[in-house]
Amino acid sequence: MIKTNKSESIAANINIGVVGGAISACAIAILLHRAGANVKIFERSKGNLEDRGVGLTMKISTLNEAIKRDLIDADMPCVPVWQRTFGRKHTSKAAYSTPWNDYWKQPIAFHANHWGVLYRSLRKRVPDNIYQAGSEVTHLRENDDQTVSIRIKNKNWQTFDLVICADGYESLGRKTLYPKSEISGAKYFLWRGMIDESTLPIPSMYESCIPFFGYPYGHGFVYYVPSPKYGAEVGKRRVNWAFHETIANKNIPGITPDDKGFVRKGLAPGEASLEQAAYCHKIAQKYFPTYFSDVVTATKQPFIQPVRDWNVPSYVRGRICLMGDGATLSRPHIGGGAGKAIDDAIALANSFEKHKDLDVALSHWNDERCAAGTEVWEMGRTLGYHLVESTPDWDSMDSKSMDTWWKNIMKDRKWFWVDEVVDWHPTENARSCSKLC
Numbered sequence: 001m002i003k004t005n006k007s008e009s010i011a012a013n014i015n016i017g018v019v020g021g022a023i024s025a026c027a028i029a030i031l032l033h034r035a036g037a038n039v040k041i042f043e044r045s046k047g048n049l050e051d052r053g054v055g056l057t058m059k060i061s062t063l064n065e066a067i068k069r070d071l072i073d074a075d076m077p078c079v080p081v082w083q084r085t086f087g088r089k090h091t092s093k094a095a096y097s098t099p100w101n102d103y104w105k106q107p108i109a110f111h112a113n114h115w116g117v118l119y120r121s122l123r124k125r126v127p128d129n130i131y132q133a134g135s136e137v138t139h140l141r142e143n144d145d146q147t148v149s150i151r152i153k154n155k156n157w158q159t160f161d162l163v164i165c166a167d168g169y170e171s172l173g174r175k176t177l178y179p180k181s182e183i184s185g186a187k188y189f190l191w192r193g194m195i196d197e198s199t200l201p202i203p204s205m206y207e208s209c210i211p212f213f214g215y216p217y218g219h220g221f222v223y224y225v226p227s228p229k230y231g232a233e234v235g236k237r238r239v240n241w242a243f244h245e246t247i248a249n250k251n252i253p254g255i256t257p258d259d260k261g262f263v264r265k266g267l268a269p270g271e272a273s274l275e276q277a278a279y280c281h282k283i284a285q286k287y288f289p290t291y292f293s294d295v296v297t298a299t300k301q302p303f304i305q306p307v308r309d310w311n312v313p314s315y316v317r318g319r320i321c322l323m324g325d326g327a328t329l330s331r332p333h334i335g336g337g338a339g340k341a342i343d344d345a346i347a348l349a350n351s352f353e354k355h356k357d358l359d360v361a362l363s364h365w366n367d368e369r370c371a372a373g374t375e376v377w378e379m380g381r382t383l384g385y386h387l388v389e390s391t392p393d394w395d396s397m398d399s400k401s402m403d404t405w406w407k408n409i410m411k412d413r414k415w416f417w418v419d420e421v422v423d424w425h426p427t428e429n430a431r432s433c434s435k436l437c
Contacts, residue, residue, distance in 0.1 A: 010352045010361050012036035017150055017160040019137045020167030022049060023115075024324030024341035026122035027071055028164055031349035033130065040160075041126065042152060044136035049123070053115020054194055055225035055240030057081070057335035059416045060111055060424045062342055069346065072121040077231030078111040079224045082425055083209045084417070086402060088394060089289050099203050100213070100289035104402035107428040108210070109420040110335070114238065116228045118338060137167075140176045140320065148319050162358070164321045164348075166341070169308060171326030177317050183329075185262025186307035188218060188246040188388050189255070190332065191280050193299035197224065197237040200295050214394030215287040218244030219387055222292055241295050242305075242332075244388045245283065253279050255304065267304040277302055307331055307384070311377035316366040319358075321348070328373030330380030333387055336416055340376060344369050379413055 011032045018025050021043025033039045043049075058078070066072045087100040123131075139151040140163065148163040165173025174181065202211075202224060210223040220243030230236035247257050253275045258264050267276065277300065284296035296302065311328045315321060324341035348365050355361035386409050397405070410418075421428050 009035040010356055010358050011349075013038065014161040014358070015159075016040070017042065017148070017158065017163045019140075019150065019163065019165045019172060020324075020326070021045070021131060021133065022166070022168065022324075022341075023119060023122060023338050024345050025164075025166035026119070026126050027066075027342050027345035028166060028323065028348060029130065030071055030122070030125045031069065031345060032352070033127065035349065035352060039130050040158075041131045042135040042137050042150070043131065043133050046134035050116040050120050050228065053119070054192060055223065055238070056113055056115055056118070056338050057110045057417070058113050058118075059336065059339045059343075060109060060420055061416075062339045062346075063111060065346060066342055071125065071342070072118065076113075076121045077117060077226035078113045079208075079226060079232050079237065081108065081110050081112050081208055081210050081223060082427075084108045084212060085206070085209055086212045086214060086394075086397070087289060088213065098205070099291050100211075102211075103397055104399050106406070106418070107421050107425055108417040109424040109428075110417055112210075112223055112225045112240070113338075114225045114228055115338065117226050117231075120228070137172055140165075140172060142318050142320065146319055160319075162319045162321070162362075164323055165326050166323040166345075168325045169329050171322065173320055173322050174310075174312060174326050177314075177320060177322065178312055181310065181312065184309050185258070185260065185264055186309075186331065186384060186389075187248060187257065187261045187263070188244050188384075189263040189266070189307055190242045190244055190305040191283075191296070191302050192242040192305050193296065193302040194225070194238045194240050195295060195298050196227075197235055197239055199298055200239060200291070201235075202239060203291060211292075213243075213288050213292055214391060214397075215243075216391075217246045217283075217287075217388075218391065219394075220244070220284075220288055220292055220296075222295060239295055241292070241299070243284070243288070243296070244307075246388065252276075263304075263306045266306045267302075269303045270301050272301050272303060305332065309377060309380060311373055313370070314366060315369055315373070316362045319362075321362065321365075323348070327369070328377050330376045331384045332380075333383035334376050334380045334415070336376065339416070340372070343372070375414060379415055382409060382413065383415075 015038045018041045084106045085102045086104040087102045136153040141149040149157045149159045213220045222241040224237045225240045226232045280302045281297045284293040323344045351361040351365040
């Protein structure tokens with residue numbers, strides 16, 4: 001049993017192996033290394049992870065806490081988003097003052113970021129001597145003395161007091177703890193892409209918005225994210241877009257559902273054929289307002305993100321922890337995977353500070369984060385059902401019917417886009433906004 005005295009964290013001097021080297025892995029390694037643990041990160045990729053990922057949305061409270069703990073830069077570029085709109089094409093060719101017809105507006109509060117920008121800010125705080133790139137963990141073994149051994153591909157076993165699996169949706173930890181668990185799929189997927197702001201800037205009236213556009217097979221959206229190179233400088237940001245598409249009764253080039261009707265295979269950036277890109281562009285041109293369809297068409301290589309989700313019953317077994325997407329992957333409608341990963345890490349560090357017995361600390365953390373994971377997993381499925389699988393007739397909706405529709409969806413559910421309005425929105429909040437970016 002690992003215990004410590006009252007003056008130090010339970011992490012002090014214990015040996016911790018972290019499987020994975022992305023957002024949650026960097027966050028927990030920083031925190032536990034500072035608390036005195038002997039930490040090693042094992043990241044299978046040899047490449048630069050900064051080049052991966054696209055746009056993401058972040059809880060402002062999580063970003064503030066990450067800054068407070070010096071996990072990220074106080075001036076890390078991000079784009080504040082304060083409103084969600086639902087719009088559709090204008091119904092006539094008359095002159096309009098808006099590029100599309102907005103039929104619902106909703107105050108929200110989050111900060112948009114780019115995965116690579118967030119990762120870079122975290123990674124530079126991880127000492128290079130504890131970050132082992134090109135180290136693929138192939139096996140986990142729980143030992144009789146409560147330690148855990150890991151094996152790196154083509155190398156010997158290494159043994160730790162605690163192993164944290166922060167290794168994403170293909171998590172070895174999840175497969176080890178739950179070998180019979182199945183990754184759930186969906187009968188829809190996302191077309192995604194990004195272009196430079198200078199190519200087609202979002203109309204200025206939507207500068208701090210995320211416009212949504214409903215159509216018969218789901219919805220699309222667009223918003224600004226920082227550029228990895230230029231940050232959030234106006235004119236040099238990136239335009240991040242996506243739209244969902246159901247698969248049933250369609251012939252989509254190169255996209256074949258499995259025997260359950262789920263889309264399992266995606267397309268990485270650069271993999272789309274000319275036929276697939278043309279199909280994506282044609283759908284956008286047929287159903288969406290001109291600006292959004294122009295953004296999609298300007299993306300020469302759109303890519304496909306399959307929709308997967310899972311939620312494990314426990315984040316901890318013995319001295320193995322699951323964290324981030326390795327523990328809970330929610331459908332992308334939540335938009336909070338990176339933020340949840342950081343919340344997981346901060347909560348574990350907090351538990352290590354509060355409790356002086358490792359098993360007690362892990363148990364309390366498990367209870368807290370399992371509950372949080374289940375909440376976002378269920379919310380992701382709820383939003384997927386109402387926004388893609390069983391949508392209203394978008395063309396018949398108005399502000400009043402949208403209010404009723406949304407109220408019936410949310411009930412007593414929580415979602416940070418709307419929950420943080422009261423604290424952070426610059427005009428709708430209950431207190432003055434502390435501007436982060």
